[in-house]
Amino acid sequence: MSSYSSSHTASSSYSSSKELSENEEPETRNWLDLPRDVTASILLKLGAVEILTSAQHVCTSWRSICKDPVIWRTIDMQNLGDLHIMPDDLEILCRRAVDRSCGQLVDINVEYFGTDDLLKYITDSTSHLRRLRLVYCDDISDEGLCEVAGKLPLLEELDISIGNISKDSLEVIGRNCPHIRSLKFNMEVFRRPHIELDDEAFAIAKTMPELRHLQLFGNKLTNVGLLAILDGCPRLESLDLRQCFNINMEGALGKRCAEQLKDLRRPNDPTDDYPFDATIPDGGSFDEDYPLGISDTDFLSDDDYEYDFYAFSDGSDISDDVGYYFDPDTY
Amino acid sequence: MSSPVEQITVVSSDGDEFKMTVAAAMQSEQLKQMLTDDSISIVKVPVENISTEILVKVIEYCQKHADHEAATKANGGGASDSEAEELNKWDAEFMKVDVEDKLFHILMAANYLEIKGLFDLACQTVADLIKGKTPKQIRKIFNLKNDFTPEEQERLSRQHNCSFD
Numbered sequence: 001m002s003s004y005s006s007s008h009t010a011s012s013s014y015s016s017s018k019e020l021s022e023n024e025e026p027e028t029r030n031w032l033d034l035p036r037d038v039t040a041s042i043l044l045k046l047g048a049v050e051i052l053t054s055a056q057h058v059c060t061s062w063r064s065i066c067k068d069p070v071i072w073r074t075i076d077m078q079n080l081g082d083l084h085i086m087p088d089d090l091e092i093l094c095r096r097a098v099d100r101s102c103g104q105l106v107d108i109n110v111e112y113f114g115t116d117d118l119l120k121y122i123t124d125s126t127s128h129l130r131r132l133r134l135v136y137c138d139d140i141s142d143e144g145l146c147e148v149a150g151k152l153p154l155l156e157e158l159d160i161s162i163g164n165i166s167k168d169s170l171e172v173i174g175r176n177c178p179h180i181r182s183l184k185f186n187m188e189v190f191r192r193p194h195i196e197l198d199d200e201a202f203a204i205a206k207t208m209p210e211l212r213h214l215q216l217f218g219n220k221l222t223n224v225g226l227l228a229i230l231d232g233c234p235r236l237e238s239l240d241l242r243q244c245f246n247i248n249m250e251g252a253l254g255k256r257c258a259e260q261l262k263d264l265r266r267p268n269d270p271t272d273d274y275p276f277d278a279t280i281p282d283g284g285s286f287d288e289d290y291p292l293g294i295s296d297t298d299f300l301s302d303d304d305y306e307y308d309f310y311a312f313s314d315g316s317d318i319s320d321d322v323g324y325y326f327d328p329d330t331y
Numbered sequence: 332m333s334s335p336v337e338q339i340t341v342v343s344s345d346g347d348e349f350k351m352t353v354a355a356a357m358q359s360e361q362l363k364q365m366l367t368d369d370s371i372s373i374v375k376v377p378v379e380n381i382s383t384e385i386l387v388k389v390i391e392y393c394q395k396h397a398d399h400e401a402a403t404k405a406n407g408g409g410a411s412d413s414e415a416e417e418l419n420k421w422d423a424e425f426m427k428v429d430v431e432d433k434l435f436h437i438l439m440a441a442n443y444l445e446i447k448g449l450f451d452l453a454c455q456t457v458a459d460l461i462k463g464k465t466p467k468q469i470r471k472i473f474n475l476k477n478d479f480t481p482e483e484q485e486r487l488s489r490q491h492n493c494s495f496d
Binding site (some may be wrong): 030031032035038041043044045046051054055056057058059060061063191220298 | 439462474478479488
């Protein structure tokens, strides 16, 4: 029998003097004895805001870890809507976080704040960005995103949901980011007025051939756009088309989706695991001449679109429950 | 050629011996490497830094997660949402431990034995204790001293315009 040697590659400051029995005084349990990388692992789970406003003020040891670029490779500016931190302050904190990454930033999440200037600051700081999430960033524009696209050569995952970004940015991103594998471009959905718009789908199909994962919640694409995506993104594995109510999954296209994709979410599939609000505003009676609750700029764009009602539907009868014209149970 | 090992024995720092199934042991990268190394014939593994009390908890975690993996495989791959949720609930209950005592040691044990799931879980548990707390409150929970000089404290407080206390 050969006994297993107790040497190991894990951090080694955990000496045998730390086997303390239950009867020891709590004072002797010294959390500062944790190996540095273990403390770093803990602090990483706090998110950037907590690290900067709280954790780094606890003691000099924690502050030292909080200044280590290693823990700033991922910056999660998750903003749970804590009202005591204003967007301006969040921007300052984010810049500080970016500074601490010392050029090693790989992954950043910005929610409910952020400007074009901040985006520029982020992308100027690093050439290694692989994951970028800009969600509910009302002040980030197409212009801003297009301007920095050239600085994201290694980008693999992009989430620009619920913002003011249009197909223009998608195209520029696609052309500048050859490695993009995952795109989330989710919108708040408005059923009324009924608009069909395949521009975003076409932009994706044209410029993102390496896509494996695509989430287009609430998009206005039609079967034409969907077909373009299936053709243009042959490596697509997962596709989320929930609340894309212009899509008709019956027939050959639906079959093709089911065959080509490993993971498909259909327009009427449940939304409980969708991270944003999926409630569809109740638009009252259907009236195409009276746009209700429009906030996405697509409607105001110069792109051609046409009101096109499915032949089998009598427009005024469309209720919020569109299950009648396709039934997921048939698949 | 030794016969296939189905169980191994781990020995705590207190000298107590515990049997672990191979599946459970494989949850630990450390133990896994040993088990897959044909040049080592294992009978007993001393884990010198881990007390009986903690080792029992660690083995419990490993066995539960090994069982879950086996059940998932048997069902053909994906865990159902309810199974995943059940496991999460179990994990949450499992981690309801004394901060002062067990949490620290479980974290260290998971780190030492390289049990990724348990390590992440323990880190998250600690992080959850820190979230939303002021530095003062955090120090109290973890028995840490404020070793900043008053000048440093002043400077940091001004820098962030945030409550420091």
